[in-house]
Amino acid sequence: MTAAAHVGPADTTADAAFRTEIRDWLAEHLTGEWAALKGLGGPGREHEAVDARRAWNRLLAEHGWTCLGWPVEHGGRGLGPAQQVIFHEEYARADAPQTVNHLGEQLLGPTLIEFGTPEQQQRFLPGIRAVDELWCQGYSEPGAGSDLAAVSTRAVLDEGDGEWVLDGQKVWTSLAHESDWMFVLARSEPGSSRHHGLSFLLLPLDQDGVEIRPIEQITGGSEFNEVFLTGARTAASMIVGAPGDGWRVAMALLGFERGVSVLGQQVGFERELQDLLALARDNGALDDPVLRDRLARHSAEFEMMRVNAVRSLTAATPGADNVAKLVWAGWHRRLGELAMEVLGAGSLTTSGATYDLDRWQRLFLFSRADTLYGGSDEIQRTILAERVLGLPKEARG
Structure with a gap:
């Protein structure tokens, strides 16, 4: 039971050369002090070697390995989807550390390139590319998680001071405690509801009006945060798009989130699967015919998931992103x-200090959230039902 090393069209000559280039660069540089970072970071493990991973991310930037898909005029390399996919595949296969700049590089940067003013682009894009400023996402709230249109954080323009004033609470804000700025979806038109009257704002976090409280997770880490905004301020010019047009900007940003980096995610999944199969062989769990059948089925499901991911990048199929989220989250x-079944009774105990989880225990605990964050399974199915299949809309109170 092995997963394919590559799914999709064969590399062109140019793509093969690029694959060799990034593979050789990673082999050359993931040595010495950097070798200790291999495999660190990622969901449930974002607390690992944050400063060292940021230094590694800056090394990538110095050598032109950040912002690959950005246009050249904005500091990127202008690479197409195929070569971006190759980078993410080879980066994952090299077991390189998780980068610390995903939200800025993959989400906000492309959003500013499409919707931002020239002044905003000049102010923020160089810092994102060089990993000098880190960003977090201020979307979810206690009463607005997967139902993002229910956000209630308020933003009022103080024309006298020329600043937006924000009051409200954001929650599950990934890496807010490590970030310099937050892009915020806030309600800027009093009396508005749902996706109307929202604005997309850029907020500096180092100010008295912002309080960040890490949330201790079941994995023992605290990569998520509550962010309390009490009279937090940002300049009037720090709005992306027009006032009240925040929903369109926010949805465009989420579209960037489901781009080519998903193929890198798949390679990470492939490594986890292969490592679990190796563990099952070593500890004898693979001798159990029922468990062996389930592992074989999971391997086949992985192949289908990979094919679907490649297809979603090459064909504009309505609802493809929602289907992909449902598939990978459940898988x-x-x-x-x-x-946990492969580990058997050993999955219930730790071998080191109190609550010193191993990689499989951490995987089990953190993956319980896969079907919730980024839009729950229920929300994904509702979107598919209403927007793709044309079924009657769900009644909302």
Whole structure:
């Protein structure tokens, strides 16, 4: 039971050369002090070697390995989807550390390139590219998680001071405690509801009006945060798009989130699967015919997931992003469950200090959230039902 090393069209000559270039660069540089960072970071492990991973991310930037898909005039390399996919595949296969700049590089940067003013682009894009400023995402709230249109954080323009004033609370804000700025979806038109009257704002976090409280997770880490905004301020010019047009900008940003980096995610999943199969062989769990059948089925499901991911990048299929989220979230969550069965009774204890989880225990615990964050399974199915299949809309109170 092995997963394919590559799914999709064969590399062109130019793509093959690029694959060799990034593979050789990683082999040359992931040595010495950097070798200790291999495999660190990622969901449930973002607390690992944050400063060292940021230094590694800056090394990538110095050598032109950040912002690959950005236009050249904005500091990127202008690479197409195929070569971006190759980079993410080879980066994952090299077991390189998780970068610290995903939200800025993959989400906000492309959003500013499409919707931002020249002044905003000049102010923020160089800092994102060089990994000098880190960003977090101020979307979810206690009463607005997957139902993002229910946000209630308020933004009022103080024309006298020329600043937006924000009051409200954001929650599950990934890496807010490590970030310099937050892009915020806030309600800027009193009396508005749902996706109307929202604005997309850029907010500096180092100010008295912002309080960040890390949330201790079941994995023992605290990569998520509550962010309390009490009279927090940002310049009037720090709005992306027009006032009240925040929903369109926010949805465009989420579209960038489901881009080519998903193929890198798939390679990470492939490594987890192969490592779990190796563990099952070593500890004898693979001799159990029922468990062996489930592992074989999971391997086949991975192949289909990879094919679907490639197809979603090459064909504009309505609802493809929602289907992909449903598929990978459920698959990864079940992988965590399989890991506990492969470990057997040992999955219930730790071998080191109190609550010193191993990689499989951490995978199991964190993957319980896969079907919730980024839009729950229920929300994904509702979107598919209403927007793709044309079924009657769900009644909302």
